[in-house]
Amino acid sequence: MRYLDKIDSPVVLKRLNINQLKVVAREVREFMIQSVASTGGHLASNLGVVELTIALHYCLDSPKDKILWDVGHQGYPHKILTGRKDMFDTLRQFGGLSGFIKSGESPHDAFDVGHSSTSLSAAHGLAASRDLLGQSHNVVAVIGDGSLTSGLALEGLNNIGRSDTNLIVILNDNQMSISENVGALSRYLNDLRSAPTYISAKKDVAEFLQGFPVAGKFTRSFIEKAKGQLKYLLLQGALFEELGFKYYGPYDGHNLERLIGVINNAKKIGRPVLVHVRTEKGRGYEPARRRPDKFHGVEAFEVRTGAPKKASTNITYTDVFSKKIVEIAQKNDKIVAITAAMPGGTGLAEFKKRFPNRFFDVAIAESHAVTFAAGLAKGGLRPVVAIYSTFLQRAYDQILHDVCIQKLPVVFAIDRAGIVGADGETHQGIFDLSYLSHMPNMTVCAPSDVSELNAMLDFATCHDGPVAIRYPKDTVIDDETQKPAEITIGDWNIIKNGEKIAIVAVGAMRHTASLVYEKLLERGHSAALINPLFVKPISPGMIEFLRNFAYVFTLEDNVYSGGFGQGIQTALLDFAVSSQKFHAFAIDDCFPQIGSRSELFADLQLDAESVFNTIMVKINE
Secondary structure, eight states, rough: SGGGGGGSHHHHTOOOHHHHHHHHHHHHHHHHHHHHHOOOOOOOOHHHHHHHHHHHHHHHSSSSEEEESSSSSOOOHHHIIIIIGGGGGGGGTTSSSSSSSSSTTTTTSOOOOOOSSOOHHHHHHHHHHHHTOOOOOOOOEEETGGGGGSEEEEEEEHHHHHHTTTOOOEEESBSSSSSBBHHHHHHHHHHTOOOTHHHHHHHHHHHHTTHHHHHOHHHHHHHHHHHHHHHHHOOOOOOHTTTTOOEEEEETOOHHHHHHHHHHHHTOOSSOOEEEEEOOOOTTHHHHOOOOOTTTTOBOOOTOOOOOOOOOOOOBBHHHHHHHHHHHHHTTTTEEESSSOOOTTTTTHHHHHHHHGGGEEOSHHHHHHHHHHHHHTTTTTEEEEEEEEHHGGGGGGHIIIITTTTTTOOOOESSSSOOTTOOOTOOOOOOOOOOOOOOOOOOOOOOOOOHHHHHHHHHHTTTSOOOEEOOSBBOOOOTTTTOOOOTTOOOEEEEEEEEHHHHHOOOTHHHHHHHHHHHHTTTTEEEEEEOOOOOEEEEEEHHHTTTTSSSSEEEEESSSSSSSHHHHHHHHHHHHHSEEEEEEEEEEEHHHHHHHHHHHHTTTSHHHHHHHHHHHHTTOO
């Protein structure tokens, strides 16, 4: 029987010796590989933190002690060791185990996480509340080196360091976020990795200075200055120490004995401590170790080869964007591209290869990405910012103040818009239509096929003002019947003419609307099917056209509040159209959970069958 089969809580770990813990580490890796191969999920990052997770639970008393995991891509070993191993066959499945840390799932999950860089600020809050309430438990935040590039993480470091509270930060340094890390902080950490003499140097400094007789103000001043100078000369962890942390490291993050020793020592310090550990993404599984970027998030795969079980040859919106933006850049040397640590995921890998001097990866720093783009635009360039919908939320203020107020020609290529699926509520891109449409000077459009996305990119890269193009994580349809060579602002298409019933479907929802149209036709109802192309501005001509229908229905994969449907409804009311029956098919005031896109659309009653049934009820009332 495996040790892992006996572990239903971290308490069991404390009964094992170091050799047995090493066996547990091997068993956890084997279990994760087999499990993720079946369900899909995040693998490479989780394989890298197995020993660190075991050491933390061995040294700490969870859930009394609080362990905060940054991002959540490193939470699988933690879940396995805290009683959820038997649920892993439901990982990222509809109604199943979340792929991220969820406090509603287990008392061992101290704080919900989805986006990166939140662990430090949250841990600081938990530590401060502990102190104010007179409690004495430990608070530990685990953050990756990639996440340190976020402004939020730096704000957290700054405030923790000056707080003098008892808090341990574990810096999990694997030299990666999803793609390879970039920037000055990455270089700094690389310097630390190449300086293994850090701890011994610090000890030598202390012993050297103890030999001086401490007598008089001058001598004391000399010693303090000498300590400072020697620290900068010999100790490359000085940045963290100057921020107020006691720095330990870097250590081998796969050496259990060393990890257990340093964590136990860190618990005794009583003030902010930063423990720097080096780990390897994909450790224990060669395909993931060789290509950690490919095994960051994977679909089900064959364990022997690492190849996907269902290799898709379908073209996605991301693929179309990738090809088109290179084509545009070849003709216009003012086009530059920006991503936030995801050149592959956003489709900019080919752009980076073709135009390395015009490509900028700003690391996990979405707010900086947007204001940086504003500066590029102000300087005369045409920046294209490619970021997932859920992550662009983090740059709301920068879009509004730094881009829209100045009406700068920045293009936002918003991938993973709408329902995303298995990553759950933190990653659904269901708010972008709402948070972008109310910004003055912003133009918002949504393609429903290849030709529309291409035409929108042509339009956006020539438009004198900010443009957002949002598209889903989905296969794109190349519709031979609808091929706009070019579009102008406010355009919309009447795909099918009809009487009494109008269906207006945004972007990828057009294909659901087409199925509904066919079902209505089978029942003898002639409906107009309309593709708006632009969510903002709403064309007055469209509103004028819609006034002629007795029933108007809108479809969108966005929340209703502030969305397209609400905008159409308001515009119709402004035209004093009150005799119509109007209904907006949108996402209710909720956070969609885990599941495939089709499962979630059905659950939200946005699938073709549900939409058709609702329309039939409405027109027969």
